[in-house]
Amino acid sequence: MKQLKLTGFVIFLFFLPESLTLPTKPQDVDNFGTTQKFIEQNLGYITIITFAQYIQEASFEEVEMLAKSMTEYKDECLANMTLPMCSKFPNDVFMEKICAMEGLPQKHNFSHCCSKTDFERRLCFFRNKKADVGFLPPLPTLDPEVKCEAYKNNSGSFLSNYIYEVSRRNPFVFAPTLLTVTGRFEEMTKMCCEAKDKANCFRAKAFHVVQYLKALSSYQKNVCGALWKFGPQVLKSIYIAILSQKFPKIEFKELTSLLEEVSSKYDVCCEGDAVQCIRGRSQVMSHICSKQDFISNKIKQCCEKTIPERGECIIYSNKDDRPKDLSLREAKFTESENVCEERNADQDIFMAEFLYEYSRRHPELSTPELLRIARVYDDLLKECCSTENPPHCYRDAESKFSETTDKSLKIVQQECEYLQNLGMDDLKYHYFIKLTKTAPQLSTDEVIFLGEEMVTALTTCCTLSEEFACVDNLVDLVLGEICGVNENRTINPAVDHCCKASFAFRRLCFATLEADKTYVPPSASQSLFNFHIDLCQAHHEELQRKKDRFLVNLVKLKPELTDEELRSSFTGFSNVVDKCCKVEAPEACFSEEGPKLAAKSQAS
Known part of the structure; x- marks a missing residue:
């Protein structure tokens, strides 16, 4: 497998005028240069991430074809920067080149996206991503010695293949996170290849890398889901709650300024625009680090780190202590006579300030709970502000907040x-x-x-x-x-x-959800109860997964069974496996016991 040869493409990337937000302040210039250098150093990986996330079925060899196409494009633009095609966003360039690869759109079924343009095409590629990656082969596992030899012989190719495999299985994870994961994977590989017990080292270290990836993947998918389903206002509310809790001494005006940067950058990350996502996050983190005196005194060490570790460090930093002069309640939202007038003057700003004030006072509450309380308050004001005596109506707002939290x-x-x-x-x-x-x-x-x-x-x-x-x-x-x-x-x-x-x-x-009443189970299938000797040959984790699958498939087949009846059948399956795997002729035992268990389940 050849390592991607993308040196030189970086020169072209930064001549794309529409892709740049030109810096105006000294710290912005410094940040711009640092971010640019980071992207230059990691552009090969960025190409892999973009391609693998958009076209998950594509082979690594097809990724190399894209790299070649991008290099040719770069040469054309360096020769003549006045060409119209040389002023496009990097992500649009990626998509055009993917669509131009002969036979690829038809092979992987995304021709319909290539027929669109601009935002519609980007949205189509986004919707083409599949969260359930069961269609992909299992992630390749290598013997530790083979892994270390591959890394030693060609570390670039080894890591490129790793980020390709991880990216296609995590299509909604942001590029900075995947680059951090790759960096941690490389550190783990270096360390474990020097260890005496390589297998145990990889097993222990990999667990933490996987947990980190799963946590960030889940969070990013959740927030992007909120953005796409409910719009930018919900995204802003999420971050008002998060940032107000994390940095309770921040002033509302400063929070609003920071929020504008976060909101304007998040959609490109959700779309999968790797270059703009890296730039956007870097700008946000630089904003935070340039205002430490007004935002937080706990992020100094984070701000001294390099991209992308700086961002991850700030995200995971501990919440600041609540300012000592911050009262437990903000009376202006429940006791003021002018609540309705202030709300009607600018409803978005008013509700944002309420969420900010409530969040910074309640570090013990979850983000969803803070959003619930804001929704309860907004609904209450809609009702109260249409009555003859609004202050009397919203005076009991705090009790309604408590009711919501109690539920x-x-x-x-x-x-x-x-x-x-x-x-x-x-x-x-x-x-x-x-x-x-x-x-x-x-x-x-x-x-x-x-x-x-x-x-x-x-x-x-x-x-x-x-x-x-x-x-x-x-x-x-x-x-x-x-x-x-x-x-x-x-x-x-x-x-x-x-x-x-x-x-x-x-x-x-x-x-409050109960069993789905619209579901029609498949016709009774005996295959679920056809057990074979492979159950006896499975290692502990593999056998446990087979048992888990049996239970889930049994519920799909017989959803009308009670939980107790399902547990009984599941226990029966485990007993059959234990019994038959101890005898000399397991297949004969399974042939006898399987139908018995099926009949018992049908009779339940």
Whole structure:
């Protein structure tokens, strides 16, 4: 496998006038140069990320073809920069070259996107991305010695192939995050290839890299889903809550300025415009670092880091302490006589300031809960401001906020009680059954992934002092996975309603969902109960996955069974495996026991 040869293309990239926001301040010039240098150094990886995320089925050899096409384009523009095609955005150039690759659009079924232009084409490529990557082969696993030898012989090619495989399986992850993951993978490879026990080193280090990628992927998909389904106003509300909690001493005016940068840059990241995403995030982080005295005193070390570690460090930095002079309540929103007048003067600014003031005073609440409270307050004012005595009406706003939080808190407490009473394994099976009955249209692998994520959220959070915020935030990310990024995602009427009706209240909506009444199960299939010797040959993790798949597929086949009946059949399956794998003729045992279990399940 050849390493990408993209040296020189970087020269051309920065002559694209429309792609640049020209710096005006000294610190902006410095940041611009630093960001430009980082993109130059990583352009090969950026090309791979862009191509692999847009066309997930494409081979690595096809990525190399794109690199060649881009090099030819660069040569043309360097020879004559006045050509109209040389003034386009980098992402549009990528798309045009992808579409121009002979036979590729037809082969991978994206010709319909190539027939569009500008925003419509970018949106089409975005919608073409598939979150469920079951159509891709399993991620290649190499023996540690082979892996280390490959890295030693050609580290560039080795890492290029890695970022290609990771990008096509994570089509909605932002380019800066994937570049950070690749950097961590390289550090891990260097370290583990020097270790005596390479296998254990890779296993331990890889776990942390994978968890980091999963966490950022889930968050980014969730926020992009909010942007595409509900529009930029919801995105702004999310970041008002996040930034106000994280930096409680920030002034509202400064927050508004920062928010404009965040909002204007986020859509390019969601679209998959890698170059603009890197530039945009760098600008936002430079803004934060240039205003440390007014924003936070806990990010100094982060601001000394390089791209993209600086951004990741700031994102993961601890919340600042609440200013000592900040009262627990902001009276102007519940006790002032002029609330309705101020709201009517500029509703967006008024509600933004309310969310800012409430968020910075309540670090113990989750982002979704803060959005719920803002929605409750907005609905209350719509009602109160049409009455004869508005102040009397909105005087009890705080009690309504408490009611909303109490409802959310009870859901979290119930979920943590499930963990305490059931334990991790039974809790996982509980969610497999619940999720499959609620959304049987999801693939088996999706249900297993979501169920495991629910368990991870609860085991991570239910023993923490900030239990409520932690659980509510992480479970909301799982719901984001169910709802998907694309606005045209559809599962069934009830789930679709929860996903599309309200971003803030979808958690409470999902909590009330029951089994999907529109679902028609497949005709009874005996293949589910046709067991073979491969069950005896599977390693522990592989066998557990087969058992998980059996349970989910059983629920899809027999959704009318009660949870107890499903658990009984699942236990019966485990017992059959244990019994038959101990005898001399497992196949004969399975042939006898499988139909018995099928008959028992049918009779339930």
